[in-house]
Amino acid sequence: MGYCRRMPRPPHPTRIKSTARRLATAGFDDAVVDAVLDDALAHGARVCAIAGLQGSGKSTLAAQLVRHAEARGLRAAALSIDDVYLGRRERLRLARDVHPLLATRGPPGTHDIGLACEVLDAVRAGRATRLPRFDKLTDRRLPPPRWPTVGPLDLLVFEGWCLQVPAQAEAALRRPVNALERDEDPDGTWRRHCNRALAHDYPALWTRLDRLAWLHPPGFDCVPGWRWQQERAARAARPSRTGMDRAQVERFVRLFERVSRQAIRSLPGIAALTLRLDRDRAVRRIVRAGPATSA
Numbered sequence: 001m002g003y004c005r006r007m008p009r010p011p012h013p014t015r016i017k018s019t020a021r022r023l024a025t026a027g028f029d030d031a032v033v034d035a036v037l038d039d040a041l042a043h044g045a046r047v048c049a050i051a052g053l054q055g056s057g058k059s060t061l062a063a064q065l066v067r068h069a070e071a072r073g074l075r076a077a078a079l080s081i082d083d084v085y086l087g088r089r090e091r092l093r094l095a096r097d098v099h100p101l102l103a104t105r106g107p108p109g110t111h112d113i114g115l116a117c118e119v120l121d122a123v124r125a126g127r128a129t130r131l132p133r134f135d136k137l138t139d140r141r142l143p144p145p146r147w148p149t150v151g152p153l154d155l156l157v158f159e160g161w162c163l164q165v166p167a168q169a170e171a172a173l174r175r176p177v178n179a180l181e182r183d184e185d186p187d188g189t190w191r192r193h194c195n196r197a198l199a200h201d202y203p204a205l206w207t208r209l210d211r212l213a214w215l216h217p218p219g220f221d222c223v224p225g226w227r228w229q230q231e232r233a234a235r236a237a238r239p240s241r242t243g244m245d246r247a248q249v250e251r252f253v254r255l256f257e258r259v260s261r262q263a264i265r266s267l268p269g270i271a272a273l274t275l276r277l278d279r280d281r282a283v284r285r286i287v288r289a290g291p292a293t294s295a
Contacts, residue, residue, distance in 0.1 A: 027057075027060045027061070027063075027064045028060065028061055028064060028283060030068075032061075032275065032283045032286070033061065033064045033065060033068050034068060035286055036048070036061070036065060036213045036273060036275075037065055037068050037069060037072075039211060039213070039288075040210070040211045043272070045155070045210035045211040046123060046124045046153070046155065047120055047123060047124060047155075047209055047210045047211075048065065048156070048157050048158070048210065049157075049158045049159070049160075049163050049164070049209040049212045049213070050065075050157060050159040050160075050163075050212075050213050050215070051161070051162070051163035051164060051165075051212060051213070051214045051215065051263065051271065052159070052161065053215070053217055053220075053223050053226075053260050053263065053264075054161060054223055054227040054230070054253060054256060055225075055227045055228075055229060055230040055281075056223075056226060056281060057215060057277075057281050058159040058215055059078075061159070061213075061215070062078040062080075062158075062159040063078060065078070065155075066155075069155050069157075074154040074155055075150075075151065075152065075155070076153060076154060076155040076156070076157065077131060077148075077151075077153055077155075077156055077157070078158075078159065079131050079132075079156060079157070079158050079159075080159050080160060081111060081158070081159070081160030081161070081162070081163065082105075082134055082136075082160070083131070083132045083133055083134045083141070084112045084116045084119075084134070084141075085105045085106070085110060085111060085112070085134045085141065086105070086110050086112055087139070087140045087141055088139040088140060091103050091104070091105060091110055094109070094110070098189065098193050099185065099189045099190040100184075101184060101190040101255065102190065104252075104255055105139070106255065106256065107194050107256060107259065108162060108194040108195070108197040108198045109193055109194050109196075109197035109201075111202075112141075113202060113205050117208060119131065119132065120156070120158065120205070120208040120209075121208065122151070123151065123152075123153050123156045126151075126152045127151060128149060128150065128151040128152055129150065130147035130149050130150075131147055131148050131150055132147055133147055137241075161260070161263075162198075162202075162259050162263065163209065163212060164209065164267065164270050164271070165262055165263045165266060166262070166266055167195050167196075167198040167199035168195055168262055170192075173188055173191050173192055173195055174188065177258045177261065178254045178257050179254070180251065180254040180255065181254075191258060194258075194259065211273075212270065212273075213271060213272065213273040213274075213275060214263075214267040214268065214270075214271035214273070214274045215275050215281075216264070216268060216274050216275060216277060217264065217277055218278065219264070220257065220260055220261055220264060222279055223253055223256075223260060224249065227249050227252070228246060231243050231244055231249055268287065271289075272288070272289050273286060273287070273288055273289075274286070274287040274288075
């Protein structure tokens with residue numbers, strides 16, 4: 001069965017370090033960054049969205065876009081959908097009232113969509129605004145006085161793992177996609193709650209995204225390894241940081257598998273630009289909402 005797939009063998013540690021270091025230091029090729037930026041500016045985008053699964057490099061690309069925009073004399077900043085997570089207290093309430101899996105931040109239904117819309121509305125209206133910041137170590141959003149004030153901005157780069165992913169049909173929710181869903185969500189309450197959020201709450205946010213670039217992986221099987229590389233790199237950068245071991249990373253990734261697979265299926269037909277990645281997360285091709293071009 002599909003949910004019995006084993007996690008791929010991890011890459012050799014040297015490759016983990018070199019791949020993570022390359023993406024963290026060099027990032028994406030300048031030609032790729034400029035292609036995304038040129039597309040956004042050519043279409044008058046005030047909010048340029050970057051969608052990508054865990055470990056795909058979306059935060060790296062967002063930071064590069066800001067730097068390239070600033071080099072052109074534009075006022076730019078980046079915001080992650082992670083920064084509008086619901087805090088631990090709110091998620092524990094959802095875990096109690098709806099399903100225990102909602103205690104984990106990240107899946108649809110665990111973001112403050114109203115706050116995200118307020119921030120993007122201010123940016124699109126050309127007003128100065130504060131950008132929320134979420135502290136993952138304390139598992140809470142920082143108080144507003146500690147949010148950076150920006151703007152008016154010429155460009156906000158908004159990145160997130162599930163941006164513009166459509167909800168699934170009800171029939172698609174019946175069968176679990178992995179062992180976690182089978183064992184911890186046997187009646188489908190959690191996945192139906194997440195799917196309803198995608199269908200009814202998140203579209204208000206999607207309408208505020210002017211242009212979307214999607215980092216398309218070769219397949220979902222890359223994602224656990226990418227996320228493990230990300231964890232290793234974060235731990236190397238901050239040895240005192242408490243992180244996840246490989247088994248914990250595997251379980252964590254499985255919480256996102258259903259919507260991630262929906263993203264892989266659907267976003268190439270939705271995004272303005274699809275950046276096709278290889279297993280080392282290098283962009284091999286850029287597919288526009290028209291003819292494909294090489295990068």
